[in-house]
Amino acid sequence: MIQILHGDYDYYYDLAERHQDVIDAFIVGGRTLERKLTARLPERARDVYRLPYGIPVAAGSTPRPPRVRPNCASCLSAACTATRASSTFR
Amino acid sequence: MRLLFVGRLHRDKGVFDLPLIDRALDDRGIAVTWTVIGTGPDEPALRDAWTGAHVSFLRRRAHEEVLAIAADHDAFVLPSRFEGFPLALLEAMGAGVVPVATRLESGVAESITDGTTGFLREAGDIAGFADAIAALDRDRARLASMADSARRHVAAHHDMRTCTDAYQALFRATASCDVPVRPMSSCRTARGSIGAGSRTSPCGRSRLIRRAQGEWSDAGRAAGLGADDGVQPRALHRRRHRKRARTDVHRLRASRRRRLLHDSTVAIARRYESDPRVRVIVNERIAATIQTGITPSRSPGTLLQVHDSDDVMYPHCLAVMVRALDMIPEAGLALSAHHAWSGAPTPIASTPRLSYCREFLGFGMFSQGPSNALFRTDVFRALGGFPEVGRTRNLAFWLHACRTTTVALAAADLYWYRVHEGQHLRTAESAFDLAARRRFRGRR
Numbered sequence: 001m002i003q004i005l006h007g008d009y010d011y012y013y014d015l016a017e018r019h020q021d022v023i024d025a026f027i028v029g030g031r032t033l034e035r036k037l038t039a040r041l042p043e044r045a046r047d048v049y050r051l052p053y054g055i056p057v058a059a060g061s062t063p064r065p066p067r068v069r070p071n072c073a074s075c076l077s078a079a080c081t082a083t084r085a086s087s088t089f090r
Numbered sequence: 091m092r093l094l095f096v097g098r099l100h101r102d103k104g105v106f107d108l109p110l111i112d113r114a115l116d117d118r119g120i121a122v123t124w125t126v127i128g129t130g131p132d133e134p135a136l137r138d139a140w141t142g143a144h145v146s147f148l149r150r151r152a153h154e155e156v157l158a159i160a161a162d163h164d165a166f167v168l169p170s171r172f173e174g175f176p177l178a179l180l181e182a183m184g185a186g187v188v189p190v191a192t193r194l195e196s197g198v199a200e201s202i203t204d205g206t207t208g209f210l211r212e213a214g215d216i217a218g219f220a221d222a223i224a225a226l227d228r229d230r231a232r233l234a235s236m237a238d239s240a241r242r243h244v245a246a247h248h249d250m251r252t253c254t255d256a257y258q259a260l261f262r263a264t265a266s267c268d269v270p271v272r273p274m275s276s277c278r279t280a281r282g283s284i285g286a287g288s289r290t291s292p293c294g295r296s297r298l299i300r301r302a303q304g305e306w307s308d309a310g311r312a313a314g315l316g317a318d319d320g321v322q323p324r325a326l327h328r329r330r331h332r333k334r335a336r337t338d339v340h341r342l343r344a345s346r347r348r349r350l351l352h353d354s355t356v357a358i359a360r361r362y363e364s365d366p367r368v369r370v371i372v373n374e375r376i377a378a379t380i381q382t383g384i385t386p387s388r389s390p391g392t393l394l395q396v397h398d399s400d401d402v403m404y405p406h407c408l409a410v411m412v413r414a415l416d417m418i419p420e421a422g423l424a425l426s427a428h429h430a431w432s433g434a435p436t437p438i439a440s441t442p443r444l445s446y447c448r449e450f451l452g453f454g455m456f457s458q459g460p461s462n463a464l465f466r467t468d469v470f471r472a473l474g475g476f477p478e479v480g481r482t483r484n485l486a487f488w489l490h491a492c493r494t495t496t497v498a499l500a501a502a503d504l505y506w507y508r509v510h511e512g513q514h515l516r517t518a519e520s521a522f523d524l525a526a527r528r529r530f531r532g533r534r
Contacts, residue, residue, distance in 0.1 A: 007174025008196035029175040032196040054253030
């Protein structure tokens with residue numbers, strides 16, 4: 001039985017404390033969760049594992065488009081209208 | 091600037107800061123578009139408060155679509171008041187989107203290095219959020235640099251393959267308990283890095299078993315107790331159960347005495363006798379005439395187990411049963427089964443009424459062998475034990491027991507129920523009874 005704590009909420013810590021007898025290992029996603037859980041269950045510190053979440057990563061740096069110029073009454077270019085209406089029309 | 095928010099539209103996420111930040115950016119002359127992905131209880135109020143052609147509410151989208159949309163943005167704005175470990179933030183960073191987020195201890199501050207992989211601002215600091223976004227807008231080279239840093243951070247610490255391997259390694263180690271673990275190098279525990287070398291799993295079950303073995307060995311090491319098959323008293327690991335869990339193991343069926351002797355069942359049971367909690371009775375008189383039976387008066391302990399030598403009790407069986415009785419004090423016995431439970435969390439307190447409903451209106455409850463229960467001895471004595479004769483003796487006993495006392499339904503499959511030639515269940519009479527009961531159920 002493994003509990004995964006994915007939120008810094010008392011609810012999760014309470015669950016861990018309440019059911020620790022039947023939980024073999026605890027997985028936390030970050031250092032804060034790890035620190036707080038081990039503080040609540042110091043005798044189970046050896047069973048707390050900090051395993052980061054797996055996230056898809058883009059292959060390379062994302063190409064950035066040129067900066068969109070500020071939208072103003074004197075600059076209603078195509079780029080401006082494509083990105084944002086003038087504050088006058090908001 | 092192309093700004094993104096992904097998350098539940100709830101005030102805890104600071105969603106009502108978004109229109110304020112938007113207005114502050116407008117005051118600074120920064121042209122932006124907003125993409126808001128997600129739904130939530132505050133969506134109507136947010137839509138009312140935040141209008142304009144530059145704001146797109148995309149509501150709920152598929153995960154892959156969110157990732158694709160994120161890649162077309164410059165900054166991810168997360169003005170949350172509370173967060174656990176925001177995956178949307180990490181996914182945005184992984185897509186090369188610079189995060190501008192509230193400085194929250196859990197998750198956010200761990201993932202963002204202020205000024206390098208993103209910006210951290212205090213909760214409700216509208217001007218701070220707007221200034222950070224404006225700084226990115228003014229310095230596109232910095233925007234690109236920080237986006238790359240954010241992506242590299244996620245690649246280094248949250249690589250999908252590496253993290254998946256780490257999870258699987260932990261699951262394997264926990265399942266097998268004593269198998270050496272080789273977690274990934276990026277995984278750390280409360281006691282430091284565990285990446286380089288192998289070690290024995292410190293998982294909880296292993297720890298419990300080791301503790302149980304230790305306690306058991308206090309009384310039985312002299313007898314050379316180990317992890318033999320059959321009864322595994324190491325499951326009686328809790329100190330508070332020491333006095334209560336005086337389990338008598340009755341190994342009967344001496345009608346197959348030759349076979350019992352041949353497979354060393356009695357010999358194995360005898361090895362546990364040096365522990366005062368265990369008493370082995372080989373009752374040849376009863377076993378000569380019936381399949382399973384027991385003389386209740388010979389049960390000195392608090393808890394009693396009638397174990398059929400045909401079957402194998404899994405190591406965790408007694409622990410689960412004892413725990414079920416502990417959690418439901420009014421129960422006279424704990425009962426396990428193979429497939430009869432609905433999958434709900436156990437233990438379940440089944441009152442006599444519920445037990446009968448399960449048997450006659452539900453999916454059956456009483457097609458059990460004696461092994462599948464752990465009794466409180468006084469209850470067992472009061473029930474009179476299993477009848478010694480009759481084709482439906484076990485069924486009659488269960489009907490009587492479940493009418494008399496509450497039953498703690500424990501987890502299923504705590505035993506391996508061995509099917510073999512010569513089994514009473516395979517006799518014509520028993521087969522008839524079983525077929526009749528199934529037919530009865532099928533008519534409902």
